[in-house]
Amino acid sequence: MDQDKRKIILKEIDHWRRSRLLPEQYCDFLENLYKDQTEGSSPRSGFTLNTLIQQGSLKLWSLSFGIISFFFFIVFYFNVFPWGLQIAITLLLSAACYALAAYHRRDKALFSMSMAGLGSLMLLGFGSWIIAIQGWPPGIGTTLLIAFCGFVWLVLGYALRFGIISYCGFACGMLLYAFLLGQLNPDASWGMLQVFWLPLAAIFFWLSWLGYHRLKAMAPxxxxxxxxxxxxxxxxxxxxxxxxxxxxxxxxxxKIVAAFLLLFGLRKKWVVWITS
Structure with a gap:
């Protein structure tokens, strides 16, 4: 098969993936199959980080050194900047990592996940640092930071199909809900806490079933x-x-025994939901 036909097939596979005409794992298999045929004989197939370090040009080395130095300069003088510039730097660095994650989502999944994780850590870490530096009320500041991070991670996880990032967004929501319950009912008993939390567990279990039929990437x-x-x-x-x-x-x-019995009894259903 010539190169033009293979490129057409790869574009068609990508169209199937984006329009969800085929499951994700089938598209990955077909894409890797044709990529192996097209890239297996490429001289760049053996291009590794080791060769990049050994054979990198002076321009590449200078650019890398400049980026690293600029990052450490920002970290060292971060507490001197005004709060507006601190927020702008935090958003800019996180957005750059997320942009790299989105750009390399298809061809470098591990690098993409690493960049998404780094951007998330910067967003949370620098945000906490800003709250501490500016002396803002920790309760309100932390709540707003968790809410903002949760929203960003939910959107990002869904857009990039990174389930772990989406889960972190929901974890932020759970934490905010727990804080709210603590404020509204600080003396809640163990039984009352079950009433507050277990219906939500049932709702998300139902959403997992619904996601399997409507939104497979979110079911797990x-x-x-x-x-x-x-x-x-x-x-x-x-x-x-x-x-x-x-x-x-x-x-x-x-509770552990009850969860075991429920999961064992429904294993033929939920296993399909999270593996499809």
Whole structure:
């Protein structure tokens, strides 16, 4: 098969992926199959980081050194900048990492995931640093930061199809919900916490089923959120409220057994949802 036909086929596979005419793993298999045929004999196939370091030009080395030096300059003088410039730098650096993640999403999945993770860490880390430097009220500042990070991670995870990033966005939502419950009902009992959290676990379990039929990329994320919400009443009581319940180990064991029985009984359903 000549190169033009292979390029046409690869474009068609990409169209199937974007329009979701075929499952993601089928598109990956077909794309790798034809990429192996087109790129296997390419002289760049053995191009590695080692050769990049050894054979890199002076221009490339200078650019890399400049970028690294500029980053350390920003970190060193970050607390001197006005708060507006601090926020702008944080958003700019995070957006640059996210842009690299999106650009290399197809051809370098590991690098793309690393850049998305680095951008997320910068957003959270620099945001926390700004709150500490400016002396803003930690309660309000932290809540706004968590809400903003959660929104960004939800959108980014869905756009780039990175389930772990989407899960982090939902985790921010769970944390904000726990803070809200702590403010509205600080003396809630263990039974009341079950009422607050378990219906949400059931909702996200249903969303996992719905995602399998409507939005396959999000089905595993919804399932992971559902499992996390199942454990949140105990986490809320122990970590956020410092509750002292003598029977807590027995209650946790009971919840684990109940989860085991539910997952075992429904295994033929949820396994399909998270692996398709």
């Amino acid at each position: 994320v919804f399932f992971a959120v559902s499992v996390s919400l199942w454990c949140m009443p105990e986490a809320d009581a122990l970590l956020l409220r410092d509750a002292e319940i003598a029977a807590m180990p027995a209650l946790i064991l009971m």
